[in-house]
Amino acid sequence: MNPSNNPVIVYVVSDAIGETGESVVNAVALQFYPAPIVIERVPFVHDIEEIDRLLAKVARQQGIIAFTLVIPELRDYLTQRAEQAGFAYVDLLGPLIQTFEKAFNRKARHQPGGNHPLDEDYFKKMEAIEFAVKYDDGRDFSGIVKADIVLVGVSRTSKTPLSMYLAHKKYKVANVPLVPEMQPPEVLFKVPKNKVIGLLIDPDKLNAIRRERLRTLGLASNATYAKTERIKQELEFAGTVLSRIGCHVIDVSNRAVEETASLVLEQIRRHPHLS
Numbered sequence: 001m002n003p004s005n006n007p008v009i010v011y012v013v014s015d016a017i018g019e020t021g022e023s024v025v026n027a028v029a030l031q032f033y034p035a036p037i038v039i040e041r042v043p044f045v046h047d048i049e050e051i052d053r054l055l056a057k058v059a060r061q062q063g064i065i066a067f068t069l070v071i072p073e074l075r076d077y078l079t080q081r082a083e084q085a086g087f088a089y090v091d092l093l094g095p096l097i098q099t100f101e102k103a104f105n106r107k108a109r110h111q112p113g114g115n116h117p118l119d120e121d122y123f124k125k126m127e128a129i130e131f132a133v134k135y136d137d138g139r140d141f142s143g144i145v146k147a148d149i150v151l152v153g154v155s156r157t158s159k160t161p162l163s164m165y166l167a168h169k170k171y172k173v174a175n176v177p178l179v180p181e182m183q184p185p186e187v188l189f190k191v192p193k194n195k196v197i198g199l200l201i202d203p204d205k206l207n208a209i210r211r212e213r214l215r216t217l218g219l220a221s222n223a224t225y226a227k228t229e230r231i232k233q234e235l236e237f238a239g240t241v242l243s244r245i246g247c248h249v250i251d252v253s254n255r256a257v258e259e260t261a262s263l264v265l266e267q268i269r270r271h272p273h274l275s
Helices: 019-032 048-061 072-085 094-104 120-134 159-167 203-216 228-245 257-270
Strands: 008-014 037-042 064-068 088-091 149-153 173-177 196-200 248-251
Touching: 008 019, 008 048, 019 037, 019 064, 048 072, 064 072, 072 088, 120 159, 120 173, 149 159, 149 228, 149 257, 159 173, 159 257, 196 228, 196 257, 203 228, 248 257
Parallel strands: 008 037, 008 064, 064 088, 149 173, 149 196, 196 248
Antiparallel strands: none
């Protein structure tokens, strides 16, 4: 029970980097938004001494243990000790591995980090991430032609985090900011419109996001950047540009990055780029 607003700590324990466990926990955390949840990764756990140190920390700070240990001895040890101590814990991989073993009638390899081979797929992902960084926020408009997906929208419509999320799916993404004082590059109107995705947002929602952004930067919340009149001007300009492009538009007002990404990919797959 956590009746207060104190954050719940979730210790994501892994014998690799813990990326899989964190993704699962984040997916579950969305179902309890806005309840405060803190994820603390405990990666590269390779012996029981490291597990003992973790359990000592949980004893002091409490929290939930979520683990993706594939080495049976470590998994069994953590389960047994957590059970004895009365800690909340969940094995994220064990039951699924056992089900697969029954289905294939063979034992799993129990090899940590098996989901990160240095193969062609891995290098495609790295290439896409580098691409997203290079062509982020209109730094170089030449990326518009080279990109698999081009995101277009005003400031704070999640263009950058969305670009990085899609890059991890191996898509090369360029994003272009829309500002009334600056005309978008002509190339934006010449590339296949099916690979361009417009991002719009409710003015009030954008106002709240920008005010919070200014607050975190230590700036006054009444700056022009967050004024309602300015926001409406920017969104009106964005609407005009997106209509001229004729691209698909997504309202990101109350969507998580993962949900928006799913809609982007659905649109891209449904309408392949024109050659």
